[in-house]
Amino acid sequence: MTTQHRTIAFIGAGNMTQSIVGGMVASGYPADAIFVSNPSPGKLEKIAAELGVHTSQDNAEVANKADVIVLAVKPQLMADVCAALREQVAHLADKLIVTIAAGIRISKYRQYLGDDIRMIRVMPNTPSLVGKGMSGLVADDRVDDSDKSFITTAFDGVGATLWVSDEDELDILGAVAGSGPAYFFEFMASLQKAAVALGFDRDKARQMVQQTALGAAEMAIHSELELEDLRKQVTSKGGSTAKGIEQYQAYDIDKISADAVKAAVKRNQEMAELF
Ligand SMILES: NC(=O)C1=CN([C@@H]2O[C@H](COP(=O)(O)OP(=O)(O)OC[C@H]3O[C@@H](n4cnc5c(N)ncnc54)[C@H](OP(=O)(O)O)[C@@H]3O)[C@@H](O)[C@H]2O)C=CC1
């Protein structure tokens, strides 16, 4: 199947589906080719009203209509959701199965959905909603180039894509980029609180933090310099930034990030065992 706009069914209409589908429609993917299912109606009504995609409370109904099924439920629900799809969806082996769930290995999906499925695991992140996502991808060896190209194009539409060599690497990418927006928001919120503590109102503090984060990210993207050198450009000798940076280094920011990423990788590995 080489059709550029295959019919695609998202199982679960949560944060990630809303981000990805929102980004796909904004980047020109036809809403008419997108189906979304969810048990409760509220999120479906919102996504249908805002984006014009088809919706249903019945997973099997949307999965039966689609060439591509995207599994977008929480890892702990995956076994049950897959068991029901296996029972109720015809010709699962003819469809491309994509999962965005953290942790769970392709070998596990084979147990859940049948040994003959072909599957791509994608690890996206929520900035997909604004077209600035970072998605990692890994495929099993039954997936052909047209499947890979279709999914790459779909996720390129909501940001950047990076194919990794195996599922262990996907766990690491997930711990850095999948979880990463949370780390940046945590850091941004802490800078906002620091400005508020010194007398700024929350809105002004937020404005300066978010614009600074945007500017720094844009510079990192457009500069050939190492990130460390970009940091040095701001850090005038004997100036104020040096004093601020000294504080971050005193708390060993490298260790904080290393520990955070290791803990998130470990949890991905645990979820692979648990679910
Ligand atoms: N959030 C993120 O930043 C990222 C998440 N992921 C992965 O994406 C997946 C979804 O996460 P996220 O969107 O954050 O989670 P959410 O909880 O926001 O969304 C999950 C959705 O699944 C729905 N759901 C529950 N039971 C079923 C069912 N039986 N059939 C169909 N849908 C069901 C829930 O509906 P209801 O609320 O009505 O119960 C909810 O809308 C997870 O596996 C996660 O690992 C991957 C990368 C980043």
Ligand SMILES: O=C(O)[C@@H]1CCC=N1
């Ligand atoms: O926290 C989680 O498990 C998911 C995966 C990456 C971001 N959210």
